[in-house]
Amino acid sequence: MFLSVTGDDANGDEGAKRGRRSIALRTAGLTLAGLLVLAAGAAGWAYWHLNSNITSVDIDNALGDNRPPKPVTTPSPSAPDLPSEALNILVLGSDTRSGEENRRLGGGDSGGARSDTAMVVHLDAGRTSATVVSIPRDTLVTRPSCPRADGDGSTAVAPSSMFNNAYAVGGPVCAVKTVESMTGVRMDHYVEIDFSGFARLVDALGGVTVTTEEDIDDDDSHLHLEAGIHHLDGTQALGLARTRHGIGDGSDLGRIGLQQKLVKALLDRIAAQDLLTDPARLYRVADAVTAGLTTDTGLDSLSELTGLGQSLQGLSSSRVRTVMMPVVRAPSDPNRVVADEPEARELWESLR
Structure with missing residues (x-):
């Protein structure tokens, strides 16, 4: 049933x-x-x-038209999809003590900041090669008259002034104007990163690997390394970028070589990671890049920075040339340097 x-x-x-x-x-x-x-x-x-x-500064408006001309470029008929214009970007590392993290990492006096590192990055029209020119911060230059950062008039022209004083006196605007005055090269963009931003970027990338040619023992930068291959975290990488007393003759010239090694190490580290397949890491890197970042108004948004980054996808560290502006000891002060002419002028002319 x-x-x-x-x-x-x-x-x-x-x-x-x-x-x-x-x-x-x-x-x-x-x-x-x-x-x-x-x-x-x-x-x-x-x-x-x-x-x-991102913090931004309207450098174009502050400087007006009294600047080196922009180069005239035409698109390549053989590669119409590649960027058709070369770019020159002034990249500064500042020693500001703004914020607890910057103070912990050894920033400058609380009353101001200086450009601890200065590089002019020249990107070719196709973004397939680049030249990075380091400017020693102890270079004596004629600092032009600059608008004061507080808007109260302008500074006086200052002959035989240390290069990094331009930033201390007039911030990013004066730093750009001083570089353009001494090189005759138009700076299309400005990028500044502070100590904490740099350290966070290195940590977000999982550290960087560099090779040091000599032992480094520098209490000022808190860095103690034997010669050899090292994988550095953010704090150590910052120490390497800042160390000067532990290498060579203790001048700014010795550490420039280490800073240029770090630039290439960072490029290699970024290229080795497929950030697009790891959204969490991509966000950490983007957060680190933008934190502590100051740019001109042409790069002050995520979309503009992303566009610049995408145009550099084909650029490998092997296609990046790193050089230092040719200098000689200043006759007036053995602890300072001046541009070595005509070599320095010829270098800058090649970037126009």
Whole structure:
């Protein structure tokens, strides 16, 4: 004997099943919609947060038209998709003590900051090669008249002034104007990163590997390394970028070679990581890059920085030439240097 379900009873069960499926589908749909809203909200917050990290300075407006001309370039018919204009970017590392982390890492006096590191990065029109020129901070230059950072008039022209004083006197605007005055090269963009921003970037990338040719024993930069290959965290990499008393003759010239090694090590580290497949790491790197970052208004958004980064995807460290501006000891002070002419002028002319 068996029971069969027919008629109204069967239709009732089917209706109940359809009802349960409908409820389940609606629940799943609402859950998915909620997740999408949360994801969109998180993405929107992340974009806002990264943008808000960036500080910008309107250098173009501050300097006006009294600047070196922009080079005239034409698109290449053989590679129309490549960027058609060369770019010159002034990159500064500042020793500001603004913020607890910068003070812990050894920033400068709380009353001001100096350009601890200065490099002019020249990107060729196709973004397939680059030249990085380091400017010794102890270089004596004629500092031009600059708008004061507080807006109260302008500074006087200052002959035989140390290069890094330009930043101390007039901030990014005076630093750019001084570089343009001494080189005759238009700076298309300005990028400044402080101590904590640099250390966080290295840590977000998982450290960098460099080779030192001699032992480094420098209490001032808190760095003690034997000669050889080292994988450095952010604090150690910052110490390597800053050390001067533990190498060579203790001058700024000795550490420039270490800074240039770090530039190439960072490029290699970034190239070795497929950040697009690891959103969490990508965000950490982007957060580190933008934190402690000051740019001109042409690079003060995540979209503009991303566009510049995408144009450099084909640039490897092997295609980056690192040089120092040719200098000689200053006749007036053996602890200072001046541009070695005509070699320095010829170098800058090659970047115009």
